[in-house]
Amino acid sequence: MVPELFIITLLVFLIMQAAPGDFLDQYRLDPSVSKDFLQALEKQYGLDQPIMVQYIKWLKGLVTGDLGYSFYYRRPVSDLIGERVLNTLILSLYSFVISWIVGIILGVISALKKYSFWDKFLTVIAFTGIAIPGFFLALLLLYFAAKTGTFPVAGMYSVNHGKMNVWEGFKDIFWHLQLPAFTLTFGGFAGLMRYMRGSLLDVLNEDYVEFARAKGMPERVVIFKHAMRNAINPLITMFGFSLSSLLGGAVITETIFSWPGLGRLVYQALVQQDIYVVMASTVISVIMLIAGNLVGDILLAAVDPRIRLE
Amino acid sequence: MEPILSVKNLSTWFYMEEGVVKAVNDVNLELHENEVVGIVGETGSGKSVTVRSIMRLIHKPGKIVSGKVIYRGRGKEEDILSLPEDEMTSIRGKEISMVFQDPLTSLNPLYTIGDQLTETIIQHQDVDRKTAWEIGIEMLKKVQIPEAEKRMMSYPFEFSGGMRQRAVIAIALSCNPKVLIADEPTTALDVTIQAQILDLMKELQKEFKTGMLFITHDLGVIASMADKIIVMYGSRQMEVASAEDIFYRPLHPYTHMLLRAIPRLDKKQDKLEAIPGQPPRMIEVPNVCPFAPRCPRRLDKCTKELPELVEIEPEHFVRCFNPVLETKNSEAIPNE
Numbered sequence: 001m002v003p004e005l006f007i008i009t010l011l012v013f014l015i016m017q018a019a020p021g022d023f024l025d026q027y028r029l030d031p032s033v034s035k036d037f038l039q040a041l042e043k044q045y046g047l048d049q050p051i052m053v054q055y056i057k058w059l060k061g062l063v064t065g066d067l068g069y070s071f072y073y074r075r076p077v078s079d080l081i082g083e084r085v086l087n088t089l090i091l092s093l094y095s096f097v098i099s100w101i102v103g104i105i106l107g108v109i110s111a112l113k114k115y116s117f118w119d120k121f122l123t124v125i126a127f128t129g130i131a132i133p134g135f136f137l138a139l140l141l142l143y144f145a146a147k148t149g150t151f152p153v154a155g156m157y158s159v160n161h162g163k164m165n166v167w168e169g170f171k172d173i174f175w176h177l178q179l180p181a182f183t184l185t186f187g188g189f190a191g192l193m194r195y196m197r198g199s200l201l202d203v204l205n206e207d208y209v210e211f212a213r214a215k216g217m218p219e220r221v222v223i224f225k226h227a228m229r230n231a232i233n234p235l236i237t238m239f240g241f242s243l244s245s246l247l248g249g250a251v252i253t254e255t256i257f258s259w260p261g262l263g264r265l266v267y268q269a270l271v272q273q274d275i276y277v278v279m280a281s282t283v284i285s286v287i288m289l290i291a292g293n294l295v296g297d298i299l300l301a302a303v304d305p306r307i308r309l310e
Numbered sequence: 311m312e313p314i315l316s317v318k319n320l321s322t323w324f325y326m327e328e329g330v331v332k333a334v335n336d337v338n339l340e341l342h343e344n345e346v347v348g349i350v351g352e353t354g355s356g357k358s359v360t361v362r363s364i365m366r367l368i369h370k371p372g373k374i375v376s377g378k379v380i381y382r383g384r385g386k387e388e389d390i391l392s393l394p395e396d397e398m399t400s401i402r403g404k405e406i407s408m409v410f411q412d413p414l415t416s417l418n419p420l421y422t423i424g425d426q427l428t429e430t431i432i433q434h435q436d437v438d439r440k441t442a443w444e445i446g447i448e449m450l451k452k453v454q455i456p457e458a459e460k461r462m463m464s465y466p467f468e469f470s471g472g473m474r475q476r477a478v479i480a481i482a483l484s485c486n487p488k489v490l491i492a493d494e495p496t497t498a499l500d501v502t503i504q505a506q507i508l509d510l511m512k513e514l515q516k517e518f519k520t521g522m523l524f525i526t527h528d529l530g531v532i533a534s535m536a537d538k539i540i541v542m543y544g545s546r547q548m549e550v551a552s553a554e555d556i557f558y559r560p561l562h563p564y565t566h567m568l569l570r571a572i573p574r575l576d577k578k579q580d581k582l583e584a585i586p587g588q589p590p591r592m593i594e595v596p597n598v599c600p601f602a603p604r605c606p607r608r609l610d611k612c613t614k615e616l617p618e619l620v621e622i623e624p625e626h627f628v629r630c631f632n633p634v635l636e637t638k639n640s641e642a643i644p645n646e
């Protein structure tokens with residue numbers, strides 16, 4: 001994990017540097033900013049030093065838990081991220097849980113009722129979900145919200161959120177959550193549903209499922225004990241992998257809905273060349289990816305004896 | 311004595327997009343207690359579909375279009391095909407069991423042998439988990455799996471192919487069924503293991519006095535197992551007779567040619583003869599003798615109508631207009 005982290009952060013750092021200009025360009029273009037002031041800023045931010053020195057300094061900070069300093073917000077990166085992690089988690093966990101539950105249930109229905117009306121209907125919905133780009137769906141929903149006024153257009157809180165009690169505040173956030181969560185869920189559940197359907201259909205053709213029937217097991221046991229557990233295995237690997245997208249998977253959706261989460265922060269940081277914010281999000285993504293795969297492997301070993309004993 | 315299982319005029323068709331595949335047509339058979347009936351035929355002749363129809367394990371687009379399957383094991387005559395589906399679960403595994411062709415895929419990889427064995431026992435017998443486990447161990451001992459107590463905890467992937475088929479047989483026999491259907495149980499195994507499994511099955515069949523329907527495409531295997539043999543071709547029974555009659559006095563040209571295509575110790579043969587031509591296409595078949603296109607004894611009649619299955623000799627049924635009645639049967643069919 002450590003070498004992976006090292007290589008990935010170095011690459012991202014170099015790519016950021018390879019992009020023309022740096023954070024201070026916006027000041028350089030401003031004639032009212034003096035040369036001395038610019039040099040002072042360069043020195044303060046460490047931008048006058050060679051790239052490798054900057055990287056090693058940042059790496060040293062990382063080891064001691066210091067994620068660096070945001071040029072734009074003029075605050076430590078860890079504070080910025082800390083404020084937004086919760087917002088992102090509210091959005092991503094909510095849509096993650098819904099897409100998995102809905103995806104698996106609909107996938108199972110679709111497989112058990114193969115080629116029926118419901119299967120075809122769900123298939124159309126699923127392909128629509130896969131085919132519509134997230135940003136486009138988000139814009140459509142925004143238009144819908146603005147026209148009908150049933151949902152708030154953007155943000156996470158109403159203007160008067162500060163005056164609400166806990167329950168009303170919760171309801172307020174929940175209401176704001178629906179459209180961005182729908183955008184994420186619609187794209188997410190569709191793939192899962194098709195995957196679950198295919199996997200279950202494969203397993204239903206297996207001899208051991210037919211043998212379970214031939215043993216006289218009721219259909220309920222055949223499906224849920226013998227078929228489902230085998231069908232869910234490939235999805236567990238996916239589960240681990242998609243855990244990694246919980247922190248930072250929703251850049252576009254968060255930006256369009258002005259959801260004050262990590263995705264939007266990182267997007268702004270990329271535009272601004274606010275390099276240490278970008279680096280911090282890279283570190284988080286890498287850690288989440290590795291941790292997610294680890295969780296997936298552990299879960300898979302827990303359910304599949306063949307992997308456990310190898 | 312009345313047979314424990316009688317199949318009457320069974321037809322199972324598959325409604326495919328390309329047309330109707332008549333996989334099984336008008337099959338009749340009887341199986342007595344403690345009797346082994348072999349069904350031989352090449353791939354696609356309808357033998358597997360026949361036994362799966364008996365178990366009612368035919369799925370869409372397949373359909374049992376006509377016939378009766380009378381089971382007499384529960385003290386009365388019951389037509390299995392007209393039982394409600396939930397009643398079938400008390401027949402399958404308890405009254406009629408089945409062993410599949412490929413032991414590598416017929417056990418669920420995620421559950422232990424013990425789990426898959428005891429779930430069957432608990433399903434059909436009124437026992438608690440602990441007793442079921444004991445019965446399971448006894449069954450594994452019966453199929454000669456060493457260290458049965460320990461092996462109950464093993465997963466299928468820890469077993470060899472032969473061991474897995476033993477475990478499958480243990481599961482199939484665990485509730486002492488009156489009928490055991492074995493659908494090519496040794497085809498996927500290598501020859502030495504085949505012989506062991508066949509011996510074991512024969513032994514257990516005698517011990518439990520089970521009626522057994524044994525499917526194979528291997529005449530050598532069936533010779534050692536069956537009392538009575540049904541030869542199937544193109545979805546129909548071509549010849550039904552005792553094992554001895556099939557091997558020494560075959561009447562149907564197809565059976566003849568099959569026997570000449572396998573090596574025998576009791577007859578000197580210079581060359582094994584393959585049956586010319588291809589197995590029939592099964593879609594939109596006209597009602598004529600299915601073997602006619604490949605048959606050297608074909609008459610004009612054969613391509614115009616379907617011969618009936620008639621009892622030419624006592625207990626020896628043949629579906630042919632021009633059966634091989636000569637005693638010197640080696641000359642009965644000219645070499646190609």
